[in-house]
Amino acid sequence: MPVPPELHYTKDHEWITDGPVATVGITAYAAEALGDVVFVQLPEAGAVVSAGEACGEIESTKSVSDLLAPVSGTVTEVNQAVAEDPALLNSDPFGAGWLIRINRAAPDGELLTPDEYDELTAG
Amino acid sequence: MSRRSPLHAQHVALGAQFTDFAGWSMPLRYGSELAEHKVVREAAGLFDLSHMGEIEISGPEAGRVLDYALVGAIGSLAIGRARYTMLCHTNGGVLDDLVVYRQAERKFLVVANASNAAVVRALLGERAHGLSAEVIDRSAETALIAVQGPVAAEIVTAVTGEDLTGLKYYAGRPAVIAGHPVYLARTGYTGEDGFEVYVAAELAEAVWRRIAEAGEPLGLRPAGLACRDTLRLEAGMALYGNELHVGLTPFDAGLGRVVRFDKLGDFVGRSALEARQHTTRALVGLAGKSRRSPRAGQLVKLADGTVVGEITSGAPSPTLGHPIAMAYLDHAHTAAGTEVVVDVRGNAEPAEVVALPFYKRSR
Numbered sequence: 001m002p003v004p005p006e007l008h009y010t011k012d013h014e015w016i017t018d019g020p021v022a023t024v025g026i027t028a029y030a031a032e033a034l035g036d037v038v039f040v041q042l043p044e045a046g047a048v049v050s051a052g053e054a055c056g057e058i059e060s061t062k063s064v065s066d067l068l069a070p071v072s073g074t075v076t077e078v079n080q081a082v083a084e085d086p087a088l089l090n091s092d093p094f095g096a097g098w099l100i101r102i103n104r105a106a107p108d109g110e111l112l113t114p115d116e117y118d119e120l121t122a123g
Numbered sequence: 124m125s126r127r128s129p130l131h132a133q134h135v136a137l138g139a140q141f142t143d144f145a146g147w148s149m150p151l152r153y154g155s156e157l158a159e160h161k162v163v164r165e166a167a168g169l170f171d172l173s174h175m176g177e178i179e180i181s182g183p184e185a186g187r188v189l190d191y192a193l194v195g196a197i198g199s200l201a202i203g204r205a206r207y208t209m210l211c212h213t214n215g216g217v218l219d220d221l222v223v224y225r226q227a228e229r230k231f232l233v234v235a236n237a238s239n240a241a242v243v244r245a246l247l248g249e250r251a252h253g254l255s256a257e258v259i260d261r262s263a264e265t266a267l268i269a270v271q272g273p274v275a276a277e278i279v280t281a282v283t284g285e286d287l288t289g290l291k292y293y294a295g296r297p298a299v300i301a302g303h304p305v306y307l308a309r310t311g312y313t314g315e316d317g318f319e320v321y322v323a324a325e326l327a328e329a330v331w332r333r334i335a336e337a338g339e340p341l342g343l344r345p346a347g348l349a350c351r352d353t354l355r356l357e358a359g360m361a362l363y364g365n366e367l368h369v370g371l372t373p374f375d376a377g378l379g380r381v382v383r384f385d386k387l388g389d390f391v392g393r394s395a396l397e398a399r400q401h402t403t404r405a406l407v408g409l410a411g412k413s414r415r416s417p418r419a420g421q422l423v424k425l426a427d428g429t430v431v432g433e434i435t436s437g438a439p440s441p442t443l444g445h446p447i448a449m450a451y452l453d454h455a456h457t458a459a460g461t462e463v464v465v466d467v468r469g470n471a472e473p474a475e476v477v478a479l480p481f482y483k484r485s486r
Contacts, residue, residue, distance in 0.1 A: 032140065035349055036157045038439045039414050057468070059416065061156055061353055061438050064468065090155070 002118060003027060004094050008070075008108070009117035015094065016070045016102075016111065024070055025098040026058065026089065029121045034060040037089040040082060042067070042100055047075045049102060051109050056099070058089070073105040128173040129266045129324040130331055137345050145237035147174035149348055156349035160441040163313055163354055164482075166342025167272030169335055170351060176240025177265040177321065178247060181230040182256035189223060189231060191390050192250035194373060196383040200225040205293040205310055208381055209373055210235075210243055215395035216369035217376065219243050220361065222310060224295050232261075232306070232321070236363045250391060266327030270334060270343070271317030271354075273484070278338040279318045283307065292316075301326075301333035313351065314358025314482055353438050356447060359408060359480030365419055365436045366406060366449055372399045375451075377406040404432060404451040408481055409463065411437075411446030412473040417465040423450050424464050424471070431456045434465060440481060447481045448474070 007015045013030035017023045031037065039059040049055040049069035056067035079098050082088045088097040112120065125148035128134070134141070139150035150171060152159060162168055180188055186198030195208030205224045209217050219239035224232040235243040240262055248258045270278055276287050283298045287309075290296065295308030303326040311317035322330050335343065352362070361367050366376055373382050374396070382396055411417060417437035422430050437448030448465070456463065459478050464471040 035152060036155050038157075039416075059439070061441070062349060064416075064418065 003029075003114050005114045007094070007114065008111040009114065010068070010070045010111060011120060012068045013121075014068060014070045020104055021076055022071060022073075022102050022104055023098050024100050024102060025093055026067070027117070027121075028093045031090050031093045031097070034058065034063070034065060036061055037086040040067075040086050040089065040099065042078045042083060043075045045075050045078055048105075049073065049075060051106070067099065069102065070111065071102055071104055071106070071108055073102040075100050076103050077101040126174075128171050129327040130171045130173060130268075133328060133331055134171065134345075139345075139347060142348060144174060144348060147237060149174050150345070152347040152349045153345050156347065156353070157441050159344065159346040159350040160353050162342065162344045163272045163315060163346055163350065164442055165273065166344070167270055167275045167278060167317075167338060168313075168346030168350070169331070169338065169343055170269040170271065170346050171331070172267040172269050172319070173265070173324070173327065174237040175262075175267050176235035176237060176243060177261040177267070178233040178235060178240070178244050179230065179259045179261050180233060180247065180251070180256055181259075183229060184254040185229055185231055185256040187388075188247070188251040188254050188256045188258075189233070190386055190388060191254075192247055193221070193223070194382045194390060194392060194396065195223070196386040197223050197225075197231065199386075202227060203294055203296050205295055205308060207293075209378070210246060211373070211392035211396065212369055213391055213395060215372045215392045215399045217363075217367045217371055217373060218246065218369055220363055220367055224306070224308060226295070226306065234267075239363060264324050266322050266324045268320040268322065268327065268331055268334065269311055269317060270320070270338065271311045271313040271315045271346075272343075273315060274338075274341045274343070275315065275317045278334065278341055278343055279307070281337045282333050301329045303330055305330060312358070312360055313354040314360070314480065315354075315484055353441055356436050356438055356449065357440055357442055357480065357482035359449070361406070362436060372396060374400050375402050375404065402454075404453055405457045406435070406479075407450055407452050407457050408477045408479040409434075409437075409448040409450050409465070409474040410477045410481070411448065411465070412475065414439075414446070415467045415470065415472045416446035417448040417450070417467055417472065417474065422466045423452060423474075424466060425456070426462070426464060431463065442482050446474075449479070452476070
């Protein structure tokens with residue numbers, strides 16, 4: 001399944017937009033693997049997050065996974081809609097199911113291109 | 124390379140997401156496991172359980188073999204009846220929980236968990252030694268299809284043409300579906316009325332399709348292993364690997380009733396089990412009071428931090444709308460209403476001891 005070409009990805013299945021304030025979510029591949037998401041715990045606006053470190057949790061019927069911050073910075077906005085209706089993560093992971101916005105505070109570390117992410121999740 | 128169910132092509136056509144389970148590639152879900160869970164509670168779900176192990180014991184002393192090999196009273200089972208029982212180690216530890224059907228005077232079918240099927244097959248063979256009975260592993264040539272839910276009886280009546288009012292829970296009999304012979308049993312592990320259909324692997328597709336077609340207008344939908352786990356948890360049923368393992372006896376698991384010391388003759392594990400009836404912990408239900416669900420392996424504590432037990436299974440209950448879990452707790456803290464906290468990934472989440480099962484069908 002091709003992923004949106006305008007986004008960047010992590011090997012931990014988060015996606016992130018370009019720009020000083022980056023929108024962050026998890027990929028359709030990750031949402032599919034998790035199954036029905038029933039609860040998300042997100043950082044609060046103002047929280048400082050570090051690339052590669054857990055900043056929230058995503059709970060499905062079967063398991064709990066950490067949400068890892070793809071980049072370092074300050075959380076500017078949290079998607080209240082997804083907190084209230086976690087099923088948005090399954091139905092529209094690249095759109096209405098976005099999770100947080102981060103004001104980038106440092107240069108990006110290693111992010112994957114859409115092609116590299118496709119390759120990672122192929123097969 | 125994982126083993127594939129004889130129904131694999133059906134699952135692919137239905138868009139299943141697969142999971143590796145005990146060496147088998149089985150359907151985890153076809154879409155949403157919450158929707159599949161709901162359909163089983165409200166209409167019916169169609170499951171492929173072909174990964175389960177089927178072992179046939181036949182011969183003049185087949186009943187004696189099972190009485191010696193298992194902790195239950197099996198030789199006295201009436202033809203057409205089934206029993207939930209266990210295979211134990213000589214030390215009393217549980218090696219598997221099983222359902223045994225008496226299909227004929229001299230023929231029994233032992234149904235084992237997929238992960239334990241090889242051990243069950245080997246030990247039944249070993250424990251049959253010297254007795255006149257044959258132990259044959261039928262797993263590879265047998266498919267198992269389950270229809271579970273409130274409209275299951277209506278669907279199975281339609282496809283078999285049989286009056287099922289005389290087929291009790293934990294009973295089975297031969298039947299015909301789509302012109303093919305099957306063994307039809309009123310058993311399951313979802314807390315609903317339901318049926319399990321044992322059929323030769325090469326006939327499984329025709330039988331699956333017939334049931335699916337007849338059931339669709341009544342709300343039947345295919346259902347995967349993901350919802351099966353939340354269904355059995357709501358029904359308070361033990362799962363091997365979670366609530367049951369070789370480190371525990373049936374008494375530890377609160378299932379001491381399956382151990383039949385009153386049956387004639389010795390059986391493997393008898394003396395160890397007689398000595399291990401005293402338990403320190405009991406299996407209880409916990410109802411979570413926050414949104415976070417306890418998970419297997421997490422510790423159960425009192426408000427002051429004292430550890431009093433451990434979670435064996437936990438999930439958000441789709442039917443009840445709050446987290447539920449099973450846990451082994453020290454006897455002093457097992458009364459219904461006892462307040463505990465569960466260490467969920469470093470957070471103390473409140474929960475209350477409740478009676479099992481969490482969910483019981485109303486009929």
